[in-house]
Amino acid sequence: MNGTKNIIIKELTRVFTDKKLIFSLFIMPGVMIMVMYSIMGNLMKNMMTDIEENIPTVYIQNAPEDLQQTMEAVEYIADISYLSSTDQTDSIKNDILYGNVDLLVVFDEGFRDTINAYKEQGDAIPEVKTFYNTAEDYSNAARSNFVNNVLSTYQQTLLAKRLGNMELLQVFYIDKDPESSVIVDQKKEDGRFISMLLPLLMNIMLFSGAMALGVDAITGEKERGTLSSMLLSPIKRSEIVFGKLVSLAILSSISAVIYAVSAIIGIQRLNAGQAGGDMGSISLAPLEMVQLFVILLVVVYLYVGLVSLVAVYARTAKEANTYVAPLMIFVMLGSIMTMFSGGSDRGLTYFAIPIYNSAISIQNLIMGELTMAQFGITVGTIMILAAFVTALITKAFNSEKVMFNA
Amino acid sequence: MIIINDLTKVYKLSKKQMLEQKTKKNMKKAVDQLSLTSKPGEIYGLLGPNGAGKTTALRCIATLLKPTQGKISVSGLDTVKDSEKVREKISFLTNEIKLDPQFSPKYMFNFFGRLHGQDEATIKRRREELFSYFGIKDFEDKKIEELSTGMKQKASIAVSLVHDPEVVIFDEPTNGLDIVTARSVTDYLRLLKEQGKTVIISTHIMSEAEKLCDRIGIIINGILVKEGTLPQILEQTQTDELEDAFFELYKQHNKEEA
Numbered sequence: 001m002n003g004t005k006n007i008i009i010k011e012l013t014r015v016f017t018d019k020k021l022i023f024s025l026f027i028m029p030g031v032m033i034m035v036m037y038s039i040m041g042n043l044m045k046n047m048m049t050d051i052e053e054n055i056p057t058v059y060i061q062n063a064p065e066d067l068q069q070t071m072e073a074v075e076y077i078a079d080i081s082y083l084s085s086t087d088q089t090d091s092i093k094n095d096i097l098y099g100n101v102d103l104l105v106v107f108d109e110g111f112r113d114t115i116n117a118y119k120e121q122g123d124a125i126p127e128v129k130t131f132y133n134t135a136e137d138y139s140n141a142a143r144s145n146f147v148n149n150v151l152s153t154y155q156q157t158l159l160a161k162r163l164g165n166m167e168l169l170q171v172f173y174i175d176k177d178p179e180s181s182v183i184v185d186q187k188k189e190d191g192r193f194i195s196m197l198l199p200l201l202m203n204i205m206l207f208s209g210a211m212a213l214g215v216d217a218i219t220g221e222k223e224r225g226t227l228s229s230m231l232l233s234p235i236k237r238s239e240i241v242f243g244k245l246v247s248l249a250i251l252s253s254i255s256a257v258i259y260a261v262s263a264i265i266g267i268q269r270l271n272a273g274q275a276g277g278d279m280g281s282i283s284l285a286p287l288e289m290v291q292l293f294v295i296l297l298v299v300v301y302l303y304v305g306l307v308s309l310v311a312v313y314a315r316t317a318k319e320a321n322t323y324v325a326p327l328m329i330f331v332m333l334g335s336i337m338t339m340f341s342g343g344s345d346r347g348l349t350y351f352a353i354p355i356y357n358s359a360i361s362i363q364n365l366i367m368g369e370l371t372m373a374q375f376g377i378t379v380g381t382i383m384i385l386a387a388f389v390t391a392l393i394t395k396a397f398n399s400e401k402v403m404f405n406a
Numbered sequence: 407m408i409i410i411n412d413l414t415k416v417y418k419l420s421k422k423q424m425l426e427q428k429t430k431k432n433m434k435k436a437v438d439q440l441s442l443t444s445k446p447g448e449i450y451g452l453l454g455p456n457g458a459g460k461t462t463a464l465r466c467i468a469t470l471l472k473p474t475q476g477k478i479s480v481s482g483l484d485t486v487k488d489s490e491k492v493r494e495k496i497s498f499l500t501n502e503i504k505l506d507p508q509f510s511p512k513y514m515f516n517f518f519g520r521l522h523g524q525d526e527a528t529i530k531r532r533r534e535e536l537f538s539y540f541g542i543k544d545f546e547d548k549k550i551e552e553l554s555t556g557m558k559q560k561a562s563i564a565v566s567l568v569h570d571p572e573v574v575i576f577d578e579p580t581n582g583l584d585i586v587t588a589r590s591v592t593d594y595l596r597l598l599k600e601q602g603k604t605v606i607i608s609t610h611i612m613s614e615a616e617k618l619c620d621r622i623g624i625i626i627n628g629i630l631v632k633e634g635t636l637p638q639i640l641e642q643t644q645t646d647e648l649e650d651a652f653f654e655l656y657k658q659h660n661k662e663e664a
Contacts, residue, residue, distance in 0.1 A: 006520045014508050225504040229565075231470060232503070233521040234494040400471050401418075 003235030007243025008250070011217065015251055025212060026255055030262040037266020047137070055079055056102035056142030059092050063105075064112045070154045078103075078142070085109050089131075096133050102142035104131040115158060198366060199359035201263060202256070202296070203335040204328075207303050209255035211324050213248050214307035219320040222312070228403065237397040241308075241390060248304040249297075256300065288365055291375055295365075298382040299358045303331070305389035312396045315405065335359040351377040354385045407604055408444040408467055408573060412476035413437055415462050415628075436462040438628040439476070444606045444621075446572075449599050451619030452608040453652065459628040460608035461500065464577050467606070468498035481572055481604075494522065497566040500577035504562070507551035511542055511561035514550070515568055522569035529568065536564040540590065556587040563591060574598055576607045580614060592618050612649045624652060626659045 015021050060067075061083040083089070095101035108114065108126040115126060128151060132143035160166050175181050221227040230240055284292065307324055314320035334355035351357045357378040364370040396402045415437040424432060437459040444450035452460045465471045467478055469489040478485040480492045505514045512533070519529035537543050540560040545553060550561060559582070567574070579595070580588035595618060599605055609615050615622050616636060623633040632639055632655055636648060643651040 002523065003521055006517065010506075010509075010517050013513075014506065018508055221506075224507065225502045226506045228470070228503045229505060229518070230521070232468065232493055232496075232498050233518065234490045234523070235521060236490065404465070404470060 001239065003233065003239040004243040004246070007230070007240060008247040011244065011247035012250065025251075026258050029255070030258040033259060033262040034266045037263065041266070051137050051141050054138050054141070056138060056145075057081075057100070058103045058105065058142060058146065059083055059089070059101060060105045060107070061085065061087065061089065062107040062109055062111060064107060066112070066157075067150075067154060070157060071150055074149045074153050076146070076150050078146075093131055096131055096139065099133065099136045099139070102132065102136070102139045103146060105129070105146065106131070115162075118162075199338050199362045200332070200335040202260065202362060203299075203331055203355070203359060205259040205263070206252060206256045206296070206300050207307075207328055207331045209252035209259070210248065210300065210303040210307045211328065212255070213251050214304055215311050215314075215317055215320045215324060217244060217248055218308050218311035219314045219317045222403070223316060231397070231403065238390075238394045241394045241397055245301065245304055245308060245390060245393070248308065249301045252300050252304055253296070256296075284365070288368070288370070291370065292362065292365055294379055295358055295361055295375075298379055298386060302354070302382050302386045302389065305386050305393065309389055309393050309396070312393055313402060331355055338363050348373060348377055352381045354381055357381060407446055407479075407481055408442075408450075408606060409479045410440055410442050410463070410467070410476070411478070413440040413463065413466060413473050413478060414475040415459070415466060415471060416474040435628050437466070440625070440628070440630050441476075442623055442630060442633060444604050446604045447599060447602045448620045449595060449605040449607065449618055451615045451622045452606065452625055453610065453612075453615050453622055453648075454608075454625035455610060455656070458625045460625055461577055463625070464498070464500070464575050464606070464608055468496060468575055469493055470498075494569070495571055496573045496575055497569075497571040498575045498577075499563060499566045499579060501581060505550050505558070505565060508549060510547045510549060511537075511553075511564065512546040514561070515565050518565050519568045524569060532568055532570065536567055539594065540564050556583055559583055559591075560587065563594070571603070573604045574606070576605070578608055578610070580609075580611070612647075612652065616648050622648070624655055626656055629659070631655050631659050
């Protein structure tokens, strides 16, 4: 095992003494992920505040006299123009289409008189008609603000005048205190969104880390002729393979951690931009953290192994990258499947499907639902597969055809 | 001591390779029933044109390839059964095997020293010796990718000798080197011979074989067609110099093939 140790040290030295490699492998992707999410967050935030702060241009036709009072009461702010019943609205509608005007509100002629004249069922009920553009954010916001704040308040006021006693209309209440109605496991609720996204994110991050490093460390070395110099050392081929895989796993884990941390920081910035749309947070118990760590460890070793297996058979780095791409899609598919199968209970056999099992285990873990049996089967199957892959790579290292194209 | 007994190495050709080599056979005999012995304190030279099977034979000795038939023993150890122990005893240098370009000669030397299970003190002593002999000290901390071809070759030779091997196998050791560097390499091979090491090299440079090798084996199309000291070969082929002898043999044996 001394050979393995020396190879690991050498591989890590190779990466950490190369400033360019550190930058391109760790720093740049991390910064890029963070910047990308932050920019997205900021843009969303800006958009929200922009809409909130925008003063809409509103035209109101046949406005009843007491509407003004209601608008003052709810502090409705808009650039309002009043139209009489004889004014044409076609040009205003056109302006709404082109986004120059946000809202047109048309009250029926004699609106108040019709309401006042109401006596019994069948009498005329007047209409307030709004015109707005659903493709324009300003127009949408202006319309919903006008309807929810001004018109509904106005309606309540008129109703109160007509009936005198508003409680006649209420009959019964639904959830006077909505907060107390919600019965939920807070952890599960918080974890729902992240549990959907995280397995995919982690799998992709781990795999792309392995992909970037594995091809160079195996096919690259084969191409450069530096691998054969190691094959001439008086150590077992399996020691070389193990040394390579472990060092790659260490490097991939580091890059995965950096990617994940940048993504989380970025998402938090993104979160800040979303009004009310909380993505949730996760909290793990110590045992769960250990479980997550073990799962990630075996998964990263498996991915490194899979990439290396492809890399060892490829003659050139270009060829290797071509073969690795479909593997990446396969890994993504395994984790995307978890996104849409929700929290439904899965039988233990599902936890014996490698790659997919890691994704559902992480998902269950975040929701606080991972059982020891599920955990054991997941880690066990991945380890068996990883051992099998390691054996295959060792076999390839022993093959003249693969190593020397002989 | 290297003893090769009836070594035959057959390559399976892929369809693409069959097309490239314009052959319908899916097998290629690279080495055909080769037997030779290389003794301690002697430089044995394998002489032959490109593609004759020199490199294949040397790779078989170095345990990188397994013989299809026949046996090779290095210092009494079988290259297939005891391949790890054989690798402890040998140094193998070839053009296709290179040092990591991102590291310095010093780092590579230490790394391979450790892989050979040597302690730090021994590695340091060997490094001092070899680096000063080959004049590597000036650039021992530079990255290998920044070195010239000659410097790289010197570093490769020094690194391949880190464990003071009993058997030295050099595949075209002076290929691509200038006269000065080539001379220092051949001089070192003579030094190794004087130290009682078993040295076997391959070459297609006649003058090198003439001056350096104690015994020469001429290999054509995978077959060892003539073996002996320079005077023996010249006498048997009734020629005055090795180049003429070589062409004489080449004509004979290529005719037989055809």
